Amino acid sequence: MSYCLNPECQKASRNRSEAKFCQYCGSKLLLGDRYRALELIGQGGFGRTFLAVDEYKPSKPRCVIKQFYPQIQGANNIQKAADLFEQEAMRLDELGQHPQIPELLAHFTQDNRQYLIQEFIDGQNLLQELEAEGIFQEAQIRQLLESLLPVLEFIHSQQVIHRDIKPANIIRRPNRELILVDFGAAKFAKETALLLTGTTIGTPGYLAPEQARGKACFASDLYSLGVTCLYLLTQISPLELFDVGEDSWVWRQYLLNNPVSEQLGYILDRLVENGTNKRYQSAAEVLRDLGFQAPIASTQSPPTRQPQYFNSTLFSTQPTLQLPPLTWKCVKTLRGHSSRVWSVTISPDSQILASSSGDQTIKLWQLSTGKEIRTLEGHNYWARTLAITPDGEILASGSDDNTIKLWQLSTGKQLRTLKGHSRWVRALTMTPDGQILASASNDQTIKLWHLNTGKELHTLTGHNDWVSTLTMTPDGQILVSGSNDQTIKLWHISTGRELHTFTAHGDWVRSLAITPDGQILASGSYDQTIKLWQLSTGQELCTLKGHTEGVRTLAITADGQILASGSDDNSIKLWHLNTGKELRTLTGHSDSIYSLVFSGDGKILVSSSKDKTIKIWRCD
Numbered sequence: 227m228s229y230c231l232n233p234e235c236q237k238a239s240r241n242r243s244e245a246k247f248c249q250y251c252g253s254k255l256l257l258g259d260r261y262r263a264l265e266l267i268g269q270g271g272f273g274r275t276f277l278a279v280d281e282y283k284p285s286k287p288r289c290v291i292k293q294f295y296p297q298i299q300g301a302n303n304i305q306k307a308a309d310l311f312e313q314e315a316m317r318l319d320e321l322g323q324h325p326q327i328p329e330l331l332a333h334f335t336q337d338n339r340q341y342l343i344q345e346f347i348d349g350q351n352l353l354q355e356l357e358a359e360g361i362f363q364e365a366q367i368r369q370l371l372e373s374l375l376p377v378l379e380f381i382h383s384q385q386v387i388h389r390d391i392k393p394a395n396i397i398r399r400p401n402r403e404l405i406l407v408d409f410g411a412a413k414f415a416k417e418t419a420l421l422l423t424g425t426t427i428g429t430p431g432y433l434a435p436e437q438a439r440g441k442a443c444f445a446s447d448l449y450s451l452g453v454t455c456l457y458l459l460t461q462i463s464p465l466e467l468f469d470v471g472e473d474s475w476v477w478r479q480y481l482l483n484n485p486v487s488e489q490l491g492y493i494l495d496r497l498v499e500n501g502t503n504k505r506y507q508s509a510a511e512v513l514r515d516l517g518f519q520a521p522i523a524s525t526q527s528p529p530t531r532q533p534q535y536f537n538s539t540l541f542s543t544q545p546t547l548q549l550p551p552l553t554w555k556c557v558k559t560l561r562g563h564s565s566r567v568w569s570v571t572i573s574p575d576s577q578i579l580a581s582s583s584g585d586q587t588i589k590l591w592q593l594s595t596g597k598e599i600r601t602l603e604g605h606n607y608w609a610r611t612l613a614i615t616p617d618g619e620i621l622a623s624g625s626d627d628n629t630i631k632l633w634q635l636s637t638g639k640q641l642r643t644l645k646g647h648s649r650w651v652r653a654l655t656m657t658p659d660g661q662i663l664a665s666a667s668n669d670q671t672i673k674l675w676h677l678n679t680g681k682e683l684h685t686l687t688g689h690n691d692w693v694s695t696l697t698m699t700p701d702g703q704i705l706v707s708g709s710n711d712q713t714i715k716l717w718h719i720s721t722g723r724e725l726h727t728f729t730a731h732g733d734w735v736r737s738l739a740i741t742p743d744g745q746i747l748a749s750g751s752y753d754q755t756i757k758l759w760q761l762s763t764g765q766e767l768c769t770l771k772g773h774t775e776g777v778r779t780l781a782i783t784a785d786g787q788i789l790a791s792g793s794d795d796n797s798i799k800l801w802h803l804n805t806g807k808e809l810r811t812l813t814g815h816s817d818s819i820y821s822l823v824f825s826g827d828g829k830i831l832v833s834s835s836k837d838k839t840i841k842i843w844r845c846d
Contacts, residue, residue, distance in 0.1 A: 670692065
């Protein structure tokens with residue numbers, strides 16, 4: 227069915243799905259000649275919200291139409307409201323860069339009414355989740371806070387207050403990511419509240435006291451988030467969780483076989499303090515009390531805050547681990563390649579080691595014994611880079627013959643050759659689901675490929691020199707690239723859109739690695755340094771110095787504790803990520819270190835070198 231957008235239409239929901247005009251009032255049904263409203267899903271004092279489809283695209287993806295239809299009298303008021311709505315569209319366009327905020331798709335006027343078109347978020351909101359699955363446990367509340375607080379930090383840095391945080395406005399995608407919705411009306415409502423006597427913006431029970439008086443501040447959002455947590459813990463109306471007579475919260479009385487630690491209890495109590503001066507003043511303060519500590523305190527002045535581009539996964543609530551003294555020794559040296567060994571990688575089950583070489587071959591080895599299993603031949607120039615699918619079925623190799631080859635790892639059978647790059651293929655990485663392969667090339671581009679079909683999905687352009695290294699966030703949403711143009715770029719996988727550029731290295735960026743929790747990006751450069759970045763904010767945390775030549779390769783253990791770096795100074799250095807302390811220097815190769823990879827348990831490190839050898843190091 228098609229829903230007529232004319233607010234005066236008495237039979238708005240009775241049009242056929244293919245109709246172009248309302249058969250009852252004659253209004254045009256396609257908004258902007260592409261968006262068709264399907265059903266009314268929300269209505270308030272400032273407008274209406276519709277589920278819609280974008281008929282311009284062949285797949286007809288769903289979207290949301292927000293129609294501005296304020297119940298405001300007077301020409302001056304209406305014009306003011308219209309101007310503010312347009313300003314809000316511009317604000318939403320900036321906020322929508324964050325993947326935990328619905329993207330603004332369009333903003334325009336039709337039939338003298340203004341509209342916003344936003345991304346449709348598929349999933350259940352937390353109110354629905356609560357009703358379906360029951361009350362939340364402490365671990366779920368921590369996950370909620372640790373997921374949404376960085377979003378609040380981002381929107382507050384943009385001088386936006388949400389004003390209506392509640393379970394119904396937090397949606398969980400099927401991939402478990404939390405999305406904060408309903409921004410536009412909230413911000414706009416605050417501006418137009420002055421036009422309507424006695425108007426209160428927000429939802430009773432979740433409103434901070436100052437917000438109920440029309441004086442919302444950033445801490446008001448934190449209050450609403452705290453009340454949201456209390457409701458999810460108890461499934462009791464917030465109005466009942468506060469004892470007016472005692473002027474205090476009594477939420478603990480309603481915890482039924484659902485204990486909350488003293489630490490989390492303190493945090494929740496402070497979030498819902500009535501006095502704004504007693505309450506947390508920023509999302510960063512809450513994160514610190516949850517136990518998050520920046521890995522290394524930068525000795526430099528903090529840079530200008532960059533927008534957050536994707537959700538950092540769970541911040542650690544555990545104290546910093548103290549590593550015992552570690553002894554690493556080389557237990558095997560593998561010889562078999564007749565030229566430099568460009569890359570090594572280990573299968574997910576830690577059984578097979580794959581290596582690629584300037585001798586144009588790829589060799590498969592048994593990791594536990596160092597025995598050579600087979601040699602794969604097919605490239606006609608240097609085999610430079612490797613990647614294995616998460617299921618361990620497919621090996622991908624990139625070569626200076628400008629191609630990528632896919633191999634069946636168990637048999638060594640060549641499956642497919644991907645052609646598209648016009649220069650050497652220098653780096654490969656895959657999404658965690660094994661569906662998308664990313665490749666980087668000397669042609670200054672990055673290509674995204676569908677592994678099952680070999681189809682090229684996107685070509686990403688933006689670097690102005692060789693793209694030398696790639697990595698991916700653990701959620702598979704963000705691709706990170708490093709280039710000889712001395713920059714690091716973030717890209718959105720699904721859209722191919724460039725999100726951000728880091729520019730702090732003084733020479734080629736040759737290596738990248740991300741901690742398993744998605745918090746920290748490490749970058750290695752020919753400027754002889756390693757930089758650590760907080761991905762949730764774009765902040766440079768610190769610079770690790772110790773190598774005397776360029777840093778070519780990086781690897782991080784699965785527990786996120788140890789960073790390994792390999793250099794043209796022929797050495798491998800191990801660093802404790804939580805402190806930035808250099809733990810060990812491993813020597814034994816006689817030439818540059820080209821590649822490093824840890825086994826799944828972090829007890830084995832494999833290195834490859836220009837000296838034509840592969841070394842297996844074991845931690846005791």
